[in-house]
Every structure is written in C-alpha cells, then in structure tokens.
Amino acid sequence: MTDRTNLLADCGNCFGLCCVALPFAASADFAVDKKAGQPCANLRSDSRCGIHTRLREEGFQGCTVYDCFGAGQQVSQVTFGGRDWREDPATARKMFAVFPVMRQLHELLRYLGEALTMAPAEGPHSGLRGELRAALDATERLTASDPETLVELDVARHRAGVNELLLRTSELVRSGVRGKRAERRGADLMGARLRGADLRAANLRGALLIAADLRGADLRTADLIGADFRDADLRGADLTGALFLTQSQLDAAKGDAATVLPASLARPSHW
The missing domain is CATH 2.160.20.80 (E3 ubiquitin-protein ligase SopA)
Incomplete structure (x- = not known):
C-alpha cells in the first residue's frame, strides 16, 4: 500500500477548514445550524476546537466522526502555501471551495491505496493493478493542482472512473469467497x-x-x-x-x- 501518512488529518497544520468551509444543521449530530463559510462558534483563533475534548457531550457528535483524509493540511499548506484565510481574506472563498474537492480526491487516494494491496500482480487480472496505479498517480497529480484548476475540476466524473476500478477490485476479491x-x-x-x-x-x-x-x-x-x-x-x-x-x-x-x-x-x- 502507498504511504498513508499524508492521508491522515493533521489539524495542527490546517486552518480549521472543516470548521469553516462546511455547513451543518441542528440534529442528533450537531447542536446548532451553521452555514458554509461561517466559522463554527467553537473555533478558536489558533484554528483549534475549543470543545474538542467534550464534543459528544456538547452535541457535536458529527465532528467526532468526520475525516478529511488529510485534505485540510494539503489545502492549507500546499495549495495555498500556508496563507491563513483570516490573514488573507481574499483567498478565503476560494479556499473554502477547494477544500471539499480536495477531500474527495484524498478519499479516493485512500481507497486506491487499499485496492492496490488486493489487486494481483500476476495472472489474468494483473492488468487491473496497472489501471489502479495509473488512477492513483492521476489523482495525486490533481491534488497538486492550483486552486483555479481544483475549483473547475469535474470531481464527480473523476470519482466515477475510479469507482469503476474499485468495484472491479471488490468483485475480484469477493469472488474468491465460497458461498452465496x-x-x-x-x-x-x-x-x-x-x-x-x-x-x-x-x-x-x-x-x-x-x-x-x-x-x-x-x-x-x-x-x-x-x-x-x-x-x-x-x-x-x-x-x-x-x-x-x-x-x-x-x-x-x-x-x-x-x-x-x-x-x-x-x-x-x-x-
């Protein structure tokens, strides 16, 4: 499997993007409503959560199960070169638009990396491994794109192509299990x-x-x-x-x- 380190959330190198860019509604998962682009009331000036240790008790269970797959630090430190949206408001709107796109790309990298460990290196299905590697490389290149390219990216189309490979991998692995x-x-x-x-x-x-x-x-x-x-x-x-x-x-x-x-x-x- 490819190195997953960059696919792990590193909140210390992120500008609290999931706490700002994404919306949520008052429900069993969130205590209040919040619009996309509006900072959560619990977000501190250092980009840390003020109630991180008691999110479930405060009614923010949804935050405890969210995973950006490392997209937060990628957007904060790579795509925007460490420019905090607070200090550079002109980048804020574009940064918030890029974040969910990057999150999807990183999620795909996570799945493709796992699929590569399952795809056979030899035999009649060995070609699948090459296709998975090509898809992973293409997705990694997209994560290095500039903000304008990422905003315009048809991520749904890219995801559909990757999903077809993941489904083929799944069917191949599961076909080896006897029974219905x-x-x-x-x-x-x-x-x-x-x-x-x-x-x-x-x-x-x-x-x-x-x-x-x-x-x-x-x-x-x-x-x-x-x-x-x-x-x-x-x-x-x-x-x-x-x-x-x-x-x-x-x-x-x-x-x-x-x-x-x-x-x-x-x-x-x-x-």
Missing part, C-alpha cells in the same frame, strides 16, 4: 435486525445501516465503501478483511472489545 454473497448495494437497512447475519463478501456499498443491529454479524471481506454505520451496533461483529472500511465509519458506530477489526484500523475510544 448478498447484494445489498445502496440498500435501506436502517434499524435492520441483522444480529448474527452471514454477510461474508456481501456488497454493502453505500448501504444505509443507521442503527442496524449487527451484533455478532459476519462481515468478513464485505465491501463497505460508503456504508453509513451511524449508531450501528457492531458488538461482537467480525470485520476481518472488510473492504474499504474507514476509521470514520467505525467511529460513527457502536462496538466493544469483542468486535474484530482490520489490523489497519483502531478501536474507537468511546466503545
């Missing part, structure tokens, strides 16, 4: 009773699993890209080898010491 594989792509499984369910190698891409009961479920090698695990109960579930699972998805869910996780991900502290 559930196809629940984009399924509405909110609150579903899936305790102990056999979901090995299932396609759960983009599935809504909000508050689903997945206690003891077998999710080994399941494709979980984009699945919404907010308040899903993963206690005792087995996520060994789960495809494209991210830390933020785990952070949004509920689990315990018996939940089996991929080695590359950490057990959330609130579990």
Whole structure:
C-alpha cells in the first residue's frame, strides 16, 4: 500500500477548514445550524476546537466522526502555501471551495491505496493493478493542482472512473469467497435486525445501516465503501478483511472489545 501518512488529518497544520468551509444543521449530530463559510462558534483563533475534548457531550457528535483524509493540511499548506484565510481574506472563498474537492480526491487516494494491496500482480487480472496505479498517480497529480484548476475540476466524473476500478477490485476479491454473497448495494437497512447475519463478501456499498443491529454479524471481506454505520451496533461483529472500511465509519458506530477489526484500523475510544 502507498504511504498513508499524508492521508491522515493533521489539524495542527490546517486552518480549521472543516470548521469553516462546511455547513451543518441542528440534529442528533450537531447542536446548532451553521452555514458554509461561517466559522463554527467553537473555533478558536489558533484554528483549534475549543470543545474538542467534550464534543459528544456538547452535541457535536458529527465532528467526532468526520475525516478529511488529510485534505485540510494539503489545502492549507500546499495549495495555498500556508496563507491563513483570516490573514488573507481574499483567498478565503476560494479556499473554502477547494477544500471539499480536495477531500474527495484524498478519499479516493485512500481507497486506491487499499485496492492496490488486493489487486494481483500476476495472472489474468494483473492488468487491473496497472489501471489502479495509473488512477492513483492521476489523482495525486490533481491534488497538486492550483486552486483555479481544483475549483473547475469535474470531481464527480473523476470519482466515477475510479469507482469503476474499485468495484472491479471488490468483485475480484469477493469472488474468491465460497458461498452465496448478498447484494445489498445502496440498500435501506436502517434499524435492520441483522444480529448474527452471514454477510461474508456481501456488497454493502453505500448501504444505509443507521442503527442496524449487527451484533455478532459476519462481515468478513464485505465491501463497505460508503456504508453509513451511524449508531450501528457492531458488538461482537467480525470485520476481518472488510473492504474499504474507514476509521470514520467505525467511529460513527457502536462496538466493544469483542468486535474484530482490520489490523489497519483502531478501536474507537468511546466503545
């Protein structure tokens, strides 16, 4: 896998972009409404969160599960060369427009890096590895673009091309698992009773699993890209080898010491 260090959020080198550029609405995830481009009331002048240690208690659970995949420091320190939007207001609007684009590109880098570890180097499907590498290189080049190029980028089109490669990788990996594989792509499984369910190698891409009961479920090698695990109960579930699972998805869910996780991900502290 490619080095993921630059895909980890480094808030110390970011100008609090997620706290300014993005909007949120009063809900179970956020205590108040905030418009895009409006600094959060909890954002301090040093770009740090004033309630970081008690976000959940203050009603900002949504902040605890957000991941920019390193886009914040990339935009702050590379794209805009360390120019703080506070000190250079003329750049603020463009910086706030670039940030969500960069976030998508960094998320794609995260998935492509994982896919490369799964794609075969030899055999009839070895060409897929070359395509993934080419897509990763192209995405990395885009992250180095100037602000004007990034604002004009058709990121949805680029994402669609990458997604086709990720889906091919997923199907190839999951085809090696014996037995019937559930196809629940984009399924509405909110609150579903899936305790102990056999979901090995299932396609759960983009599935809504909000508050689903997945206690003891077998999710080994399941494709979980984009699945919404907010308040899903993963206690005792087995996520060994789960495809494209991210830390933020785990952070949004509920689990315990018996939940089996991929080695590359950490057990959330609130579990």
